[in-house]
Structures are given as structure tokens and as C-alpha cells.
Amino acid sequence: MIRVTVWNEFRHEKVKEDVRAIYPKGIHGAIADMLSKDGRFTVRTATLDEPEHGLSQKVLDDTDVLFWWGHGAHDEVADATAKAVQARVLEGMGFIALHSSHFSKPFKLLMGTHCSLKWREAGENERLWNIAPSHPITQGLGEYFELEHVEMYGERFDIPEPDQLVFISWFKGGEVFRSGCTWNRGNGRVFYFRPGHETFPIYHDRNVQRVLTNAAHWAAATVKIPFACPQVNAIEQL
Amino acid sequence: MIRVTVWNEFRHEKVKEDVRAIYPKGIHGAIADMLSKDGRFTVRTATLDEPEHGLSQKVLDDTDVLFWWGHGAHDEVADATAKAVQARVLEGMGFIALHSSHFSKPFKLLMGTHCSLKWREAGENERLWNIAPSHPITQGLGEYFELEHVEMYGERFDIPEPDQLVFISWFKGGEVFRSGCTWNRGNGRVFYFRPGHETFPIYHDRNVQRVLTNAAHWAAATVKIPFACPQVNAIEQL
Amino acid sequence: MIRVTVWNEFRHEKVKEDVRAIYPKGIHGAIADMLSKDGRFTVRTATLDEPEHGLSQKVLDDTDVLFWWGHGAHDEVADATAKAVQARVLEGMGFIALHSSHFSKPFKLLMGTHCSLKWREAGENERLWNIAPSHPITQGLGEYFELEHVEMYGERFDIPEPDQLVFISWFKGGEVFRSGCTWNRGNGRVFYFRPGHETFPIYHDRNVQRVLTNAAHWAAATVKIPFACPQVNAIEQL
Amino acid sequence: MIRVTVWNEFRHEKVKEDVRAIYPKGIHGAIADMLSKDGRFTVRTATLDEPEHGLSQKVLDDTDVLFWWGHGAHDEVADATAKAVQARVLEGMGFIALHSSHFSKPFKLLMGTHCSLKWREAGENERLWNIAPSHPITQGLGEYFELEHVEMYGERFDIPEPDQLVFISWFKGGEVFRSGCTWNRGNGRVFYFRPGHETFPIYHDRNVQRVLTNAAHWAAATVKIPFACPQVNAIEQL
Numbered sequence: 001m002i003r004v005t006v007w008n009e010f011r012h013e014k015v016k017e018d019v020r021a022i023y024p025k026g027i028h029g030a031i032a033d034m035l036s037k038d039g040r041f042t043v044r045t046a047t048l049d050e051p052e053h054g055l056s057q058k059v060l061d062d063t064d065v066l067f068w069w070g071h072g073a074h075d076e077v078a079d080a081t082a083k084a085v086q087a088r089v090l091e092g093m094g095f096i097a098l099h100s101s102h103f104s105k106p107f108k109l110l111m112g113t114h115c116s117l118k119w120r121e122a123g124e125n126e127r128l129w130n131i132a133p134s135h136p137i138t139q140g141l142g143e144y145f146e147l148e149h150v151e152m153y154g155e156r157f158d159i160p161e162p163d164q165l166v167f168i169s170w171f172k173g174g175e176v177f178r179s180g181c182t183w184n185r186g187n188g189r190v191f192y193f194r195p196g197h198e199t200f201p202i203y204h205d206r207n208v209q210r211v212l213t214n215a216a217h218w219a220a221a222t223v224k225i226p227f228a229c230p231q232v233n234a235i236e237q238l
Numbered sequence: 239m240i241r242v243t244v245w246n247e248f249r250h251e252k253v254k255e256d257v258r259a260i261y262p263k264g265i266h267g268a269i270a271d272m273l274s275k276d277g278r279f280t281v282r283t284a285t286l287d288e289p290e291h292g293l294s295q296k297v298l299d300d301t302d303v304l305f306w307w308g309h310g311a312h313d314e315v316a317d318a319t320a321k322a323v324q325a326r327v328l329e330g331m332g333f334i335a336l337h338s339s340h341f342s343k344p345f346k347l348l349m350g351t352h353c354s355l356k357w358r359e360a361g362e363n364e365r366l367w368n369i370a371p372s373h374p375i376t377q378g379l380g381e382y383f384e385l386e387h388v389e390m391y392g393e394r395f396d397i398p399e400p401d402q403l404v405f406i407s408w409f410k411g412g413e414v415f416r417s418g419c420t421w422n423r424g425n426g427r428v429f430y431f432r433p434g435h436e437t438f439p440i441y442h443d444r445n446v447q448r449v450l451t452n453a454a455h456w457a458a459a460t461v462k463i464p465f466a467c468p469q470v471n472a473i474e475q476l
Numbered sequence: 477m478i479r480v481t482v483w484n485e486f487r488h489e490k491v492k493e494d495v496r497a498i499y500p501k502g503i504h505g506a507i508a509d510m511l512s513k514d515g516r517f518t519v520r521t522a523t524l525d526e527p528e529h530g531l532s533q534k535v536l537d538d539t540d541v542l543f544w545w546g547h548g549a550h551d552e553v554a555d556a557t558a559k560a561v562q563a564r565v566l567e568g569m570g571f572i573a574l575h576s577s578h579f580s581k582p583f584k585l586l587m588g589t590h591c592s593l594k595w596r597e598a599g600e601n602e603r604l605w606n607i608a609p610s611h612p613i614t615q616g617l618g619e620y621f622e623l624e625h626v627e628m629y630g631e632r633f634d635i636p637e638p639d640q641l642v643f644i645s646w647f648k649g650g651e652v653f654r655s656g657c658t659w660n661r662g663n664g665r666v667f668y669f670r671p672g673h674e675t676f677p678i679y680h681d682r683n684v685q686r687v688l689t690n691a692a693h694w695a696a697a698t699v700k701i702p703f704a705c706p707q708v709n710a711i712e713q714l
Numbered sequence: 715m716i717r718v719t720v721w722n723e724f725r726h727e728k729v730k731e732d733v734r735a736i737y738p739k740g741i742h743g744a745i746a747d748m749l750s751k752d753g754r755f756t757v758r759t760a761t762l763d764e765p766e767h768g769l770s771q772k773v774l775d776d777t778d779v780l781f782w783w784g785h786g787a788h789d790e791v792a793d794a795t796a797k798a799v800q801a802r803v804l805e806g807m808g809f810i811a812l813h814s815s816h817f818s819k820p821f822k823l824l825m826g827t828h829c830s831l832k833w834r835e836a837g838e839n840e841r842l843w844n845i846a847p848s849h850p851i852t853q854g855l856g857e858y859f860e861l862e863h864v865e866m867y868g869e870r871f872d873i874p875e876p877d878q879l880v881f882i883s884w885f886k887g888g889e890v891f892r893s894g895c896t897w898n899r900g901n902g903r904v905f906y907f908r909p910g911h912e913t914f915p916i917y918h919d920r921n922v923q924r925v926l927t928n929a930a931h932w933a934a935a936t937v938k939i940p941f942a943c944p945q946v947n948a949i950e951q952l
């Protein structure tokens with residue numbers, strides 16, 4: 001069983017009626033419930049306002065893949081937690097950054113760039129083109145899939161060149177976006193996936209759910225290699 | 239004229255006779271003097287113990303390429319300075335991390351990984367193989383060049399896969415190392431170059447000097463694009 | 477002076493009035509005239525129906541960058557010529573494949589993939605987003621530029637992951653495309669640039685001209701390294 | 715069950731006593747026997763002197779991963795077979811090129827480069843450094859493994875920058891080599907693995923066997939996507 005932790009800022013759902021209507025158990029609850037049905041995951045959740053944001057070292061050590069959803073409260077995440085997440089990825093944990101988590105502390109630490117972009121909330125439609133039809137993350141999808149109403153994110157997305165580009169989005173308003181990107185960092189795998197604004201029922205979409213499920217399998221840690229910078233003896237005679 | 243700033247920790251040279259013998263004006267002084275002879279650079283230096291480590295925002299703004307040499311005092315570099323360097327790279331400045339600067343704050347911020355490695359001080363010989371003979375950084379070099387006595391750095395070097403691998407080192411003691419690596423980060427270019435231990439006259443070597451000169455040309459900023467994450471109107475009718 | 481050769485199939489212009497109206501001297505003539513104004517290029521042209529397709533070994537040897545435009549007669553290009561072009565790129569020559577040259581023999585040889593895509597001739601508008609604003613190829617461009625009437629090319633474009641993705645196109649009809657892509661192959665640089673259908677005046681567009689000019693500078697050969705697979709003696713004692 | 719086909723030139727084993735002594739059933743036989751013990755593979759073999767080199771379209775269609783070992787008779791492989799292998803990789807089949815297969819027709823078609831290198835037969839020792847300890851291909855290996863007597867291959871290896879570099883070799887005589895490299899091509903995965911000279915018992919080495927087994931799992935086809943270049947209707951209204 002792959003051990004998944006779904007982290008959510010969990011603020012919008014508490015104060016906005018329309019968000020709560022879509023995600024009565026929170027975005028984390030919706031994703032956790034969906035993944036649980038897969039049968040191959042042990043899923044837990046964690047949120048910003050829990051002690052240590054729900055991400056003690058013990059929780060991180062017991063996590064193979066961490067999903068992250070943040071938006072308005074990135075700055076409230078403790079630096080120590082963000083660095084602990086980064087360090088755990090470098091050991092081998094998978095990390096899946098969703099939507100506005102492009103600006104989350106752990107994602108920015110892993111990328112080393114601003115991760116900035118253009119944005120617009122106009123409820124336009126988005127079409128995600130599948131650029132990597134043989135990638136594990138796209139199995140079960142067609143050539144593209146559509147989302148009827150979304151927040152737009154447009155290029156230039158300030159990220160390191162992805163190891164593999166998986167999705168490119170088309171937006172009605174005229175923009176494009178690298179919506180699915182993979183990177184290796186240390187011994188861990190990182191996936192950024194664009195969809196997921198809180199006022200649209202994105203995580204109830206079947207194609208999105210397929211991507212999240214596939215991504216959890218793809219990113220799951222297979223190793224745990226601790227930090228080391230050893231002084232070593234020569235192997236050959238000097 | 240390309241505006242170069244050579245930053246050095248400048249501690250070993252003050253306290254160790256053998257280092258001062260090799261670099262009487264400091265490692266920064268040796269590199270600055272060498273680059274100045276090229277005729278296409280305006281060179282200044284900056285060191286750890288100057289105010290703001292010699293790297294005020296004004297200095298950074300006026301720098302097209304920043305060389306960095308640090309070793310024993312990485313932690314004494316202020317976080318604010320490290321972040322200012324990172325931000326300036328993302329705007330367009332080139333950054334060249336030398337030798338033990340694999341563990342410097344700005345390099346680690348830009349990489350997002352531990353940047354750890356194996357090491358040994360045994361004065362063995364190193365042979366740097368030129369993997370990218372058409373790259374601007376290797377012009378004027380042969381298939382390989384050698385350094386007679388070096389500190390060894392061995393794999394695994396914990397870095398993101400380089401955009402282009404330029405040098406691989408062979409060490410007498412049995413290790414290999416990715417000794418020249420390039421990455422784009424934001425709008426800036428980053429080059430890591432392994433050679434340069436303080437107790438060996440590495441920066442007096444002609445091939446090393448050729449690499450540094452070429453790298454300064456290759457990495458020099460051509461743009462200055464400030465951070466922005468704008469809300470934008472639709473271009474097409476919604 | 478950079479020595480440029482602009483190769484064109486040069487068939488449409490001979491038989492189609494509307495194409496000749498746009499390119500009275502042929503597509504090759506239009507591009508050659510435009511590049512000549514730059515002042516830093518020595519430009520010649522070559523076409524399919526010339527002896528050896530205008531690409532003798534002498535011509536290739538004297539070429540630093542080769543532009544290629546082909547469409548309906550890819551199969552008429554001799555295999556020997558296609559392989560000679562490939563070999564010259566591996567020595568160091570730049571190669572710029574335009575529009576329907578995604579299916580040209582030299583480009584396919586260099587990529588190793590089918591280079592297939594989706595297409596439609598509906599005269600819709602295209603918006604090319606600048607994904608790499610610090611790349612030499614995009615200097616002088618804005619965040620995007622538009623072409624009013626184009627043939628559409630859509631993903632999935634069957635190419636190796638580009639070394640750097642430079643442009644992504646948005647099409648009115650709903651598709652996206654990786655319209656500007658760079659790769660290193662051997663000692664040469666390859667750039668694919670999508671725009672350029674023969675029935676639209678694409679190569680008279682100022683932004684397109686800027687890209688072609690920049691690309692010629694970026695791709696120009698700096699080395700000429702012949703094929704070799706030498707048996708070598710040990711450098712160290714065995 | 716993953717369907718593996720192990721292709722071997724199978725000439726040395728017929729005429730050289732010393733090679734036959736190491737591989738009495740041929741190199742293909744040794745690899746096939748080893749993989750068969752894994753329990754997750756259905757393994758067949760094919761050799762140069764069989765009709766269609768043992769690689770009919772039916773065999774290719776029924777193959778998820780193709781191993782390839784060739785050396786002195788690359789030119790005797792029919793172009794049609796080489797292209798059929800390439801096309802099958804682009805559909806999704808995995809392709810694992812062993813040792814001197816760097817110069818095989820299918821590998822060169824997939825790479826688009828010369829794939830040249832330096833070489834020496836002196837029986838020196840090789841140490842393969844594991845650069846990607848979290849990669850599926852390196853699971854079960856340590857930081858490095860050694861081969862006591864090998865043919866040397868040295869840089870520069872004329873290949874496209876690997877998607878991921880897995881092994882770098884150190885040779886006693888002073889060279890280095892990118893000994894394990896992965897690429898995606900079309901919908902298929904390609905792995906080049908250096909070890910395997912016919913006069914040394916390389917494929918009886920446990921670490922080498924581990925790499926081959928892991929690589930077969932990693933490269934196995936999961937999709938079969940035929941070539942297409944369709945004319946398509948607009949999705950959005952024009």
C-alpha cells in the first residue's frame with residue numbers, strides 16, 4: 001500500500017459558502033476520499049491549522065506521496081515545515097503540487113525559481129492536451145480533456161525546464177500553460193498539476209481524478225536515502 | 239563590456255600561509271586579475287566581511303555575471319543576501335559557482351537540492367573530459383585537460399539533471415564527477431565548475447582560466463526581467 | 477560573417493498563382509533577402525530541382541546555418557543528401573526546420589521520431605507565446621506575437637523532448653503546439669519553427685523575421701568536428 | 715507477463731572458441747535464460763542469420779521490450795528491419811541497446827547522431843557509478859559496482875543529452891563514459907547500457923544481470939499508439 005498524505009490549507013472551505021458547497025469535507029477530504037477508493041493507497045490528511053500543520057517528522061517519514069493544496073496562506077506555513085517537506089522529497093518522497101500551490105513554500109524551494117505566472121478568474125473553459133500519451137500519469141486519458149469553468153493560468157510560468165512536459169492547456173481567452181510537469185529532485189519525484197480552483201468542482205472531474213490517481217502511483221517513494229556528504233578513502237591505489 | 243563581480247569568502251587566505259602563498263591577493267583577486275586581461279570585462283570583487291558581504295542591491299543590479307567561491311563560512315552569508323542573489327539570477331544575471339560553492343546558499347537555493355557529494359583531500363590527479371566540444375564554455379580546450387593535484391569530489395552529486403553536462407572528471411582514486419554543469423533558472427544562466435581548492439594553484443591553470451573566461455561570456459545577462467505575477471484580461475472574447 | 481544557406485522545395489511558387497503573389501522570388505528568396513539586410517550574413521539559396529538539390533558537399537561545407545522549407549516533395553530529396561545534411565549538422569552546422577519541414581528527411585533523421593502532428597487549413601489566428609524570454613532566439617519579441625491567418629498544427633507533436641521549449645502556440649480552433657523547439661545534435665544546433673504556410677505571407681511578418689534572424693545567429697556553427705571513433709592508448713598506466 | 719525478445723548478432727560465438735566458452739548458448743541465450751528466471755517475463759530470442767533476422771512484424775508486434783546486441787555485422791541488418799524496430803519503439807516498445815550496439819542501425823536511427831566514442835581492448839577494470847539511485851533501473855545496486863576486465867569505451871560519446879543519466883563509468887586507463895542513459899522516443903523508452911564485450915563474462919555478473927532485469931521492467935511497453943498525422947476539425951467555433 002502506498003502511503004498518501006493530502007495536505008490542504010483548508011481556509012476557503014471554512015469561510016466561503018460556495019466553496020463548502022463543492023467540498024463539504026474540504027478539498028483534502030474530497031481528494032482523500034477519491035484516492036481511498038483506488039484500493040492501493042493508505043490515505044491520511046493534514047491541514048494548515050493543525051499542530052505542525054499536521055506534518056510532523058513522523059508523518060512525513062510515513063508518507064510516500066504528499067499532495068499539496070495552498071492558496072491564500074502560503075506565508076503562514078512555517079519555514080521549518082517547508083524545509084522538512086523539501087528534505088523528505090530529496091530522500092525519496094513524491095510531491096504533487098496542485099493549482100495555486102505553484103506559490104507554496106515547498107514547491108518554490110524545490111524549483112529554485114519564482115514560479116510566477118499570469119492569472120484571471122473569468123470562469124472560461126480549459127482544454128488540457130496530453131503531450132505524453134505513454135507517461136504513467138496519462139494512462140486512461142484521451143488526446144485531451146476539458147474543464148468547463150476554470151481560473152486561467154497563463155505563461156510565462158517561471159519554472160525550470162520540466163524533465164517531461166505532460167500537459168499543455170488551451171484557454172478560451174487566448175493563453176496557454178504548461179499544466180502538467182514532472183521533475184526529479186534528489187531521490188524524489190515532483191509533479192505540478194494546474195487544475196483545481198476552489199470555486200469550481202474540478203476535483204470531482206473524472207479525468208482530473210484519473211490524473212491524481214496515476215500521479216500518486218508514479219510519484220510514490222521507492223527509496224529512502226538520507227542526506228550524506230562523506231569523506232571517503234580512495235578505492236584505487238594513489 | 240560585461241560587468242563581472244567575483245565574490246570570495248576570503249578567509250583561508252588571511253589565516254593560512256600556504257593559501258596566501260598561492261593567492262596573495264585572494265582567490266577573488268586572482269580571478270579578477272585574470273578576467274581583466276580579457277579586455278571585454280569590467281571586473282569588481284566582493285568578499286564576505288565587507289558590509290552586506292560586498293553585495294548591495296546596487297552592486298547586484300550592476301552585475302551581469304557573479305562568480306562565487308565559498309567554503310568554510312557558508313552559514314555566515316546572510317539569508318537576505320543569498321535570496322537577493324537568487325532573485326537577481328532569476329531576473330537575468332549569470333551565476334558561476336566554483337568548487338566548494340556547491341554548498342553555498344545561493345547555489346542551493348537555485349538548485350533546490352542538497353548538492354551533496356563525496357570528497358577526499360589526497361592531492362591526487364584529475365582529468366576533466368570535455369563532453370560538450372561545441373559549447374561556448376569549452377571553446378579553445380582539447381578533448382580533456384588535467385590537474386596534477388586536487389581535492390577529489392565524487393558522485394553522487396545531488397543536483398537536478400543539468401540542462402547540459404559539459405565536463406566529467408576522472409580521479410586517480412577511482413571516482414567520477416559531473417564537474418561542469420549548466421542550468422537555466424528564471425532568466426539567468428547558472429554554471430557549476432568543480433576545480434578550485436584553495437591549497438592548490440588551480441586558478442593559475444591555463445585551461446581553468448579559459449573555462450572561467452568562456453563561462454563569463456556565456457552566462458552574461460542579456461535581459462533584466464523583473465518578477466511579476468499579473469492579473470490579465472482576456473485577449474480573445476469570452 | 478555567418479554563411480547561411482536557405483533551402484526551399486520551390487514547387488508551390490511555380491504552379492500556384494496565389495503563392496507566387498506572396499513570394500515572387502520564392503520562399504527562399506524572401507528569407508534570403510530579409511537575412512541579407514541584417515549585415516552579418518552571407519546568404520545563398522538552394523532548391524530541390526537544382527543538381528544535388530543545390531546542396532553539394534562543397535556547399536554544405538561552406539554553410540554555417542541551413543534553413544529548410546519543404547512540403548509536398550519530401551520524398552524527392554535524395555537519401556544521400558538528407559544524410560549529408562545530417563552529418564554536417566553533427567559536425568557543427570546549424571539547422572533550422574521551418575513549418576512543414578517537420579516531415580523533411582533531414583529533420584526526421586536528426587530527431588529519430590515520426591515528427592507527426594495534427595493539422596487543419598482554416599485560416600484561423602495563432603498566438604505564439606514566448607516561453608523563453610531570455611533565449612537568444614526571442615530577443616526583441618514581446619510576451620507573445622500573433623499571426624492572423626495560419627494553417628493549424630496541433631499536438632501531439634511526436635518529437636524528442638526539446639532541450640529548450642521556446643514558443644507554445646494557441647490556435648483559435650482549440651489546439652496548442654510546441655512551435656519553437658531547440659535541440660543539440662552532435663556538435664550542431666537544431667531549431668524547429670512552426671510558422672510558414674505558403675498561402676499566407678508569414679515570412680513577411682516582422683516578428684517571424686526577427687525569430688529567423690535571431691535563430692540564424694544562435695544556430696551558427698562555431699566548430700567543425702569530423703566523425704571519429706578512434707582506438708586509443710591508455711593515458712594512465714595499466 | 716512482459717514479452718521480451720533478445721536479439722543477438724550471434725556470429726562471434728560461432729567462430730571464436732573463447733567467446734563460445736563464455737556463452738555456449740550465445741549471448742542471447744545467456745540473457746534469455748537469466749531473464750526467464752525472473753518469473754515476470756516471457757522471453758524469446760532472435761538472431762541475425764534467421765529469416766528477417768528473426769524480427770518479423772509479428773514478432774515485433776508481440777514484443778514489449780527488445781534487447782539488442784550487435785558488433786561486427788551492423789551493416790548486415792536490413793534497413794527495413796532497422797526501420798521496423800524504430801517504428802515499433804515509436805509505438806511504445808522498449809529498446810535496450812547493449813555495448814557495441816551503440817553503432818547498431820536501430821539505435822542510431824533513434825538517436826539521430828553518430829553514437830561514436832573512443833575504445834580500447836586492454837582488459838582493464840571498470841567502475842560504474844550509480845548516478846540515479848532512485849531510478850527503477852538501479853534498484854538493488856549500491857553506490858557503484860565493478861567489472862574486473864572490460865573493453866574500454868571513452869567520451870565523447872556522440873549522443874543526444876540523455877533524459878536521465880544513470881551510470882558514469884571510471885576506467886583504469888583514465889577515461890570516463892556515460893554508461894547508462896535513458897531517452898523517450900515517440901511512445902517508447904530507450905536504454906543504452908555499456909557493459910558486455912564478448913570476450914569477457916560480463917552478462918554472468920550479478921550486478922549487470924540486475925540492471926538488465928530492472929531495465930526490462932522499466933522499458934516495457936504500456937501503450938501501442940500507431941503513427942497518425944490526421945487532418946482535424948476545429949474543436950472551438952471559428
